[in-house]
Amino acid sequence: MSLACTDDALIEDLIQEIGSGSVSIDTEVLATCSHDFGKLASDYQLPIAVVFAERVEDVQTALRLASAAGVSVVPRGAGTGVSGGANTSARCIVLSLERMNRILEIRVDDEVAVVEPGVVNADLNNAVAKHGLMYAPDPASYQQSTIGGNVATNAGGLRCAKYGVTTDSVLGLEVVLADGTLISTGRNTFKGVAGYDLTSLLVGSEGTLGIVVSVTVRLRYLSEKTCSIAAVFTDVAQAAAGVVAIARVRVQPAILELLDVGTLRVLDATYGSDLSARGGALLLVRTDGHGAEIEDAIIRSALENLGAQVTVAGDEQAVKLIEMRRASRGDGQDDRYRVGEDVAVPRSAMVEFMRTLDQIASRNRVMVRIVAHAGDGNLHPTFWVDPEDGPAGVGRLDAALEESVRAALAVGGTITGEHGVGTVKREWLGWEQSAEVVELQRKIKAVFDPKGILNPGKAIV
Amino acid sequence: MSLACTDDALIEDLIQEIGSGSVSIDTEVLATCSHDFGKLASDYQLPIAVVFAERVEDVQTALRLASAAGVSVVPRGAGTGVSGGANTSARCIVLSLERMNRILEIRVDDEVAVVEPGVVNADLNNAVAKHGLMYAPDPASYQQSTIGGNVATNAGGLRCAKYGVTTDSVLGLEVVLADGTLISTGRNTFKGVAGYDLTSLLVGSEGTLGIVVSVTVRLRYLSEKTCSIAAVFTDVAQAAAGVVAIARVRVQPAILELLDVGTLRVLDATYGSDLSARGGALLLVRTDGHGAEIEDAIIRSALENLGAQVTVAGDEQAVKLIEMRRASRGDGQDDRYRVGEDVAVPRSAMVEFMRTLDQIASRNRVMVRIVAHAGDGNLHPTFWVDPEDGPAGVGRLDAALEESVRAALAVGGTITGEHGVGTVKREWLGWEQSAEVVELQRKIKAVFDPKGILNPGKAIV
Numbered sequence: 065m066s067l068a069c070t071d072d073a074l075i076e077d078l079i080q081e082i083g084s085g086s087v088s089i090d091t092e093v094l095a096t097c098s099h100d101f102g103k104l105a106s107d108y109q110l111p112i113a114v115v116f117a118e119r120v121e122d123v124q125t126a127l128r129l130a131s132a133a134g135v136s137v138v139p140r141g142a143g144t145g146v147s148g149g150a151n152t153s154a155r156c157i158v159l160s161l162e163r164m165n166r167i168l169e170i171r172v173d174d175e176v177a178v179v180e181p182g183v184v185n186a187d188l189n190n191a192v193a194k195h196g197l198m199y200a201p202d203p204a205s206y207q208q209s210t211i212g213g214n215v216a217t218n219a220g221g222l223r224c225a226k227y228g229v230t231t232d233s234v235l236g237l238e239v240v241l242a243d244g245t246l247i248s249t250g251r252n253t254f255k256g257v258a259g260y261d262l263t264s265l266l267v268g269s270e271g272t273l274g275i276v277v278s279v280t281v282r283l284r285y286l287s288e289k290t291c292s293i294a295a296v297f298t299d300v301a302q303a304a305a306g307v308v309a310i311a312r313v314r315v316q317p318a319i320l321e322l323l324d325v326g327t328l329r330v331l332d333a334t335y336g337s338d339l340s341a342r343g344g345a346l347l348l349v350r351t352d353g354h355g356a357e358i359e360d361a362i363i364r365s366a367l368e369n370l371g372a373q374v375t376v377a378g379d380e381q382a383v384k385l386i387e388m389r390r391a392s393r394g395d396g397q398d399d400r401y402r403v404g405e406d407v408a409v410p411r412s413a414m415v416e417f418m419r420t421l422d423q424i425a426s427r428n429r430v431m432v433r434i435v436a437h438a439g440d441g442n443l444h445p446t447f448w449v450d451p452e453d454g455p456a457g458v459g460r461l462d463a464a465l466e467e468s469v470r471a472a473l474a475v476g477g478t479i480t481g482e483h484g485v486g487t488v489k490r491e492w493l494g495w496e497q498s499a500e501v502v503e504l505q506r507k508i509k510a511v512f513d514p515k516g517i518l519n520p521g522k523a524i525v
Numbered sequence: 526m527s528l529a530c531t532d533d534a535l536i537e538d539l540i541q542e543i544g545s546g547s548v549s550i551d552t553e554v555l556a557t558c559s560h561d562f563g564k565l566a567s568d569y570q571l572p573i574a575v576v577f578a579e580r581v582e583d584v585q586t587a588l589r590l591a592s593a594a595g596v597s598v599v600p601r602g603a604g605t606g607v608s609g610g611a612n613t614s615a616r617c618i619v620l621s622l623e624r625m626n627r628i629l630e631i632r633v634d635d636e637v638a639v640v641e642p643g644v645v646n647a648d649l650n651n652a653v654a655k656h657g658l659m660y661a662p663d664p665a666s667y668q669q670s671t672i673g674g675n676v677a678t679n680a681g682g683l684r685c686a687k688y689g690v691t692t693d694s695v696l697g698l699e700v701v702l703a704d705g706t707l708i709s710t711g712r713n714t715f716k717g718v719a720g721y722d723l724t725s726l727l728v729g730s731e732g733t734l735g736i737v738v739s740v741t742v743r744l745r746y747l748s749e750k751t752c753s754i755a756a757v758f759t760d761v762a763q764a765a766a767g768v769v770a771i772a773r774v775r776v777q778p779a780i781l782e783l784l785d786v787g788t789l790r791v792l793d794a795t796y797g798s799d800l801s802a803r804g805g806a807l808l809l810v811r812t813d814g815h816g817a818e819i820e821d822a823i824i825r826s827a828l829e830n831l832g833a834q835v836t837v838a839g840d841e842q843a844v845k846l847i848e849m850r851r852a853s854r855g856d857g858q859d860d861r862y863r864v865g866e867d868v869a870v871p872r873s874a875m876v877e878f879m880r881t882l883d884q885i886a887s888r889n890r891v892m893v894r895i896v897a898h899a900g901d902g903n904l905h906p907t908f909w910v911d912p913e914d915g916p917a918g919v920g921r922l923d924a925a926l927e928e929s930v931r932a933a934l935a936v937g938g939t940i941t942g943e944h945g946v947g948t949v950k951r952e953w954l955g956w957e958q959s960a961e962v963v964e965l966q967r968k969i970k971a972v973f974d975p976k977g978i979l980n981p982g983k984a985i986v
Contacts, residue, residue, distance in 0.1 A: 173769060173873035196775050218718045229716060232693060247961045253869040254901040255690060256939035257679045257729050258946060258957050259985055260966050264725030268718050285775040314657050314746040315815060354776060354823060355816020362815060408714040412634035440715040478717035485719060496719050500708045505721050511968040524720055
């Protein structure tokens with residue numbers, strides 16, 4: 065029996081057991097579902113089929129059949145990832161969770177919600193806002209990305225400076241294992257230490273250990289009052305001094321973003337603003353909670369006391385800039401001539417590291433601009449070259465990327481602050497992790513997925 | 526070769542490689558180091574030796590030798606646990622980490638500290654306080670317990686209502702595996718998603734997966750200003766209504782403790798207060814941060830608006846009561862006639878569950894009093910019987926404990942909110958976890974510790 069026959073049989077079985085409305089072999093659908101939003105690499109191929117699961121049982125069936133056929137399964141949310149985590153591998157089916165988009169429970173007095181994986185982050189937030197609650201993690205993709213995808217990548221965002229990343233809001237999971245078995249991990253309660261923390265192990269594992277079919281999240285209080293500051297500085301070093309000044313007055317902002325002059329130029333071009341004419345770097349700061357106004361006043365005073373030329377813009381413009389930044393996926397999609405990066409470094413290393421990034425860019429004759437979640441030391445430099453430079457430009461771009469990642473590691477940083485390893489960062493993971501850790505991860509993967517069918521080639525090496 | 530000979534050879538090797546000053550076979554030392562602070566169960570035996578590690582290499586050597594000899598290793602911090610996690614098992618050495626008590630780094634601008642496992646929680650807090658920082662998790666044992674022990678049990682405390690439990694403050698670990706290999710997990714930075722979250726897997730694993738030899742923790746801002754409230758209510762149901770009222774005005778207190786009348790009587794007897802004469806339940810509330818006073822005013826108003834007889838005591842007494850509660854291990858140690866429990870339930874289930882506990886106690890003719898970390902739904906009922914009741918009383922006590930745990934599970938709770946499974950709660954773990962999860966945990970244990978020498982019989986079943 066040829067592989068093609070086996071694959072046809074698998075498609076037939078999927079259609080028969082899950083229903084023809086839930087299984088697509090349409091070439092356009094296969095193509096759309098074969099990669100994420102990231103760099104247009106050519107490391108993916110058309111899947112055998114896309115299964116649009118609508119119920120837990122569909123996921124179990126798909127995994128049972130794929131497992132029996134020895135076919136890989138690549139899970140997919142909204143496909144807004146940028147590290148290739150949803151890119152297809154050889155001989156696979158794509159398992160889309162986007163139709164499993166029901167909010168199963170909002171337990172207001174418990175401050176807990178239970179959702180299916182395909183619920184869009186913003187939809188959950190809209191649903192709980194009327195109760196004065198929020199789901200805190202807010203990746204820039206929050207208007208499109210799903211909670212399941214956020215869980216798979218342990219997504220960060222802007223508000224995590226104060227409220228933590230995805231794993232800090234996930235209390236429990238329902239997960240289908242590679243053979244179709246359904247398990248529950250974690251708990252319904254805020255605290256709990258019964259057994260190993262399998263929930264945290266699964267969060268950020270990029271669908272390589274199991275398929276999440278429900279997520280129990282802790283909600284936080286949605287602040288009625290927020291205060292916003294947009295402060296223009298002469299350069300990035302001064303803006304970074306502003307970050308330190310805010311920390312030294314011991315205020316934890318809900319949002320603290322640093323934008324360099326290159327990013328300001330993009331904003332100006334997009335929104336007709338004049339930010340880059342006014343200075344060389346911007347800090348966006350938001351405080352929330354019952355102390356928002358007090359904290360706002362303390363921060364304004366600290367920034368003004370820096371002795372630097374600090375322009376504090378009016379609230380309205382600051383709010384607009386922050387919301388724009390919060391919902392922004394950048395000024396366009398990555399391609400082979402342009403890559404957005406995601407390293408994180410210890411906070412005190414940030415200024416020096418940004419200087420290093422400039423040097424790396426100039427040495428390799430590539431362009432760079434930087435946005436940073438400054439409260440977390442998580443930087444998103446975007447490197448690009450002129451497409452007219454062709455393969456030579458791509459070579460310089462790749463060299464600059466590698467150098468930037470090595471530089472982050474050299475100051476005690478990590479290759480990925482929040483985007484995940486996916487396929488794109490796998491070659492760098494061995495620079496950060498020891499052979500022993502790599503081996504432990506492989507063995508853990510084998511415990512959950514002995515046949516290696518779950519999103520192979522992602523997250524670990 | 527008899528076991529005894531092998532054991533003698535192991536002792537000799539330990540002394541030769543680690544030094545005679547670091548290895549004890551003194552019977553008194555063996556006895557002291559053979560159990561934790563918990564219920565005086567008889568499930569432990571004298572270890573072969575106690576190794577007092579002073580350096581990472583000592584831990585590696587001890588594990589390498591024990592592994593070769595097939596002897597178990599029971600790690601030990603300050604021994605303040607209450608679930609038997611540090612109780613010795615058959616044919617083991619105890620590996621004490623209490624001499625590894627150096628704070629290795631305090632990186633003020635990174636808001637990070639790196640400590641050896643034997644550092645006492647309060648010592649770390651004292652060391653960072655001068656920088657306006659704190660290590661947030663504060664189990665009631667914080668003046669004695671070590672960071673390593675806190676990591677082993679994923680310890681909670683009072684401040685975790687707002688600041689999270691141990692795992693939320695741990696960024697990275699250095700860990701010696703069963704065969705003596707040293708690995709690093711996690712990171713130096715606030716954010717990072719490279720590979721699986723082995724750090725969270727190790728936190729709370731009670732020394733069954735590896736021995737933690739250094740901990741990188743995130744520090745938080747120590748509030749200059751805190752506000753404290755002690756509110757007396759007529760009964761527990763009313764106090765619980767107070768908890769709900771605080772949540773409904775969307776204030777997240779740093780501390781929110783609920784004490785029932787039985788606990789008030791103990792306080793009165795110990796401190797000469799008259800709390801139990803004034804009411805039937807007490808809420809202790811602390812707000813902190815720059816919004817502390819605003820939040821304090823909102824809470825006071827919410828409690829007064831309840832329409833209930835709410836007495837808000839002066840700040841000074843509230844501060845005293847909270848500090849007393851924060852540092853309190855209760856009014857004495859557990860024994861076979863008295864057991865402190867640690868279930869957690871969804872917050873909305875708390876009042877009804879406390880009523881159930883009363884019914885269980887009365888049905889089984891045992892006494893009960895309750896303290897709850899009300900912000901987290903984590904309850905510490907203490908059950909006791911008159912020692913004169915002998916074995917019959919112990920039987921009723923055990924029946925009541927079991928019923929209380931089953932009742933917590935029935936409302937969606939967990940068998941342990943923060944104390945850990947240890948040996949004491951192992952028989953209950955299967956009530957909470959499915960056979961598949963039990964099996965996954967066993968396999969993960971086997972990945973880290975194929976010979977099963979690391980703290981056998983703890984944390985999982």
